[in-house]
Amino acid sequence: MSRTTSFDDSDIGPAIYALIERLFPICRSITGDGVRRTLDILGEHIALERHEVPTGTPVFDWIVPPEWNIRDAYIKGPDGRKIVDFRKSNLHVVSYSTPVRARLSLAELLPHLHSLPEHPDWIPYRTAYYNPDWGFCLAHRQRESLTEGEYEVVIDSELKDGALSYAECRVPGARDDEVLVFAHICHPSLCNDNLSGIGIAVQLAKFLASAPRVYSYRFVFAPATIGSITWLSRNESRLGKVKHGLVAAVLGDPGMLHYKKSRQGDAEIDRAVQCALRDRGTGFKVLEFSPWGYDERQFGSPGIALPVGRLTRTPNGCYPEYHSSADDLSLVRPEFLADSFHAYVEVFAILERNRCYRNLSPKGEPQLGRRGLYRKTGGQQDIPDRELALLWVLNQSDGGHSLLDIAERSGLAFASVAAAARDLEAAGLLAPVSGG
Numbered sequence: 515m516s517r518t519t520s521f522d523d524s525d526i527g528p529a530i531y532a533l534i535e536r537l538f539p540i541c542r543s544i545t546g547d548g549v550r551r552t553l554d555i556l557g558e559h560i561a562l563e564r565h566e567v568p569t570g571t572p573v574f575d576w577i578v579p580p581e582w583n584i585r586d587a588y589i590k591g592p593d594g595r596k597i598v599d600f601r602k603s604n605l606h607v608v609s610y611s612t613p614v615r616a617r618l619s620l621a622e623l624l625p626h627l628h629s630l631p632e633h634p635d636w637i638p639y640r641t642a643y644y645n646p647d648w649g650f651c652l653a654h655r656q657r658e659s660l661t662e663g664e665y666e667v668v669i670d671s672e673l674k675d676g677a678l679s680y681a682e683c684r685v686p687g688a689r690d691d692e693v694l695v696f697a698h699i700c701h702p703s704l705c706n707d708n709l710s711g712i713g714i715a716v717q718l719a720k721f722l723a724s725a726p727r728v729y730s731y732r733f734v735f736a737p738a739t740i741g742s743i744t745w746l747s748r749n750e751s752r753l754g755k756v757k758h759g760l761v762a763a764v765l766g767d768p769g770m771l772h773y774k775k776s777r778q779g780d781a782e783i784d785r786a787v788q789c790a791l792r793d794r795g796t797g798f799k800v801l802e803f804s805p806w807g808y809d810e811r812q813f814g815s816p817g818i819a820l821p822v823g824r825l826t827r828t829p830n831g832c833y834p835e836y837h838s839s840a841d842d843l844s845l846v847r848p849e850f851l852a853d854s855f856h857a858y859v860e861v862f863a864i865l866e867r868n869r870c871y872r873n874l875s876p877k878g879e880p881q882l883g884r885r886g887l888y889r890k891t892g893g894q895q896d897i898p899d900r901e902l903a904l905l906w907v908l909n910q911s912d913g914g915h916s917l918l919d920i921a922e923r924s925g926l927a928f929a930s931v932a933a934a935a936r937d938l939e940a941a942g943l944l945a946p947v948s949g950g
């Protein structure tokens with residue numbers, strides 16, 4: 515994106531993967547020490563501003579919930595052996611489970627057990643936010659093998675007044691206007707859903723800080739839903755600075771990139787992402803906005819209405835490993851993480867460079883050959899993209915069409931259009947429109 519960058523992205527995939535590996539074992543939830551430990555680790559990579567919002571704080575129509583922490587949990591079978599052990603997988607406990615110590619019959623235990631009949635060896639990921647309950651998740655095969663008898667269940671958890679933790683990293687640019695990237699941080703040992711977005715956001719923040727930028731960039735690491743709502747409610751007075759935004763998640767699987775449009779549907783971020791994906795020449799899909807999915811629905815609520823889309827690979831819920839123990843370190847791969855990282859970088863490159871120009875010689879085409887901008891011999895059938903881009907930029911630059919407009923209308927790569935504008939400006943044929 516910048517020729518002066520000091521950022522080395524040759525090992526970006528392995529670097530993101532290494533961070534995911536380190537974060538993977540931590541038991542995260544919407545609040546608690548797992549979130550804090552996660553933010554501690556992110557803080558080793560990028561400068562974070564940390565926030566602790568006390569339990570009970572009203573945030574729009576919600577209230578920051580009690581803080582949840584867990585030390586241990588298990589089920590012992592009728593023979594006294596541990597058959598389900600939180601220490602082996604934190605997915606075994608329904609997140610936010612209330613504490614319990616009890617001896618139960620199989621019939622009493624079964625309603626508290628969750629499994630996936632269609633994937634009998636995977637442990638599901640389940641939560642009990644905002645509705646006090648407890649439960650265990652286990653492989654369906656194991657659940658089916660349970661016999662009559664007395665079971666001992668222990669969940670050594672705690673729900674008490676504490677705080678909701680989140681963090682921000684702001685990378686300042688020439689303008690105060692911001693590009694927002696939101697990554698949720700509330701999932702326990704799950705890689706694609708949660709950790710891939712976190713890992714890519716961290717590397718993007720590092721990358722953006724490595725060279726001067728036009729926009730300022732703000733990365734928000736917060737729990738899903740309650741975290742984005744908390745952030746929005748605490749930043750309402752400055753939301754006008756957010757000009758573009760993306761929700762980053764599920765970015766490490768082998769599926770193709772999917773862009774979900776903002777609520778507006780035709781915001782600059784929507785068009786920039788689609789142009790960047792088109793220019794990559796690899797497959798991608800565009801999804802219309804819906805008030806479902808990740809935090810794009812909070813940013814796109816009618817009283818907020820920020821232009822925030824969502825750039826993922828296979829969308830949440832559309833891959834079988836989603837919200838299960840199979841969303842592990844084998845599902846995400848460094849090459850896909852690197853590919854997703856580059857897609858974000860290419861989107862930012864368009865946002866950074868997009869603006870309107872005015873043709874300073876608008877009566878007929880200016881003579882480009884004389885200025886060394888056009889080939890010397892004429893008559894060829896095919897005109898090179900570079901020259902086509904010069905003609906398009908000159909033709910459309912009446913002060914009202916941006917480089918993104920021109921890239922869309924011409925079908926030419928944004929990078930070609932931007933390079934043509936640079937050359938024409940250098941030749942004195944084009945001038946940027948202030949505020950364009």
Ligand code: ZN
Nearest residue numbers: 701707830837
């Ligand atoms: Zn999820």
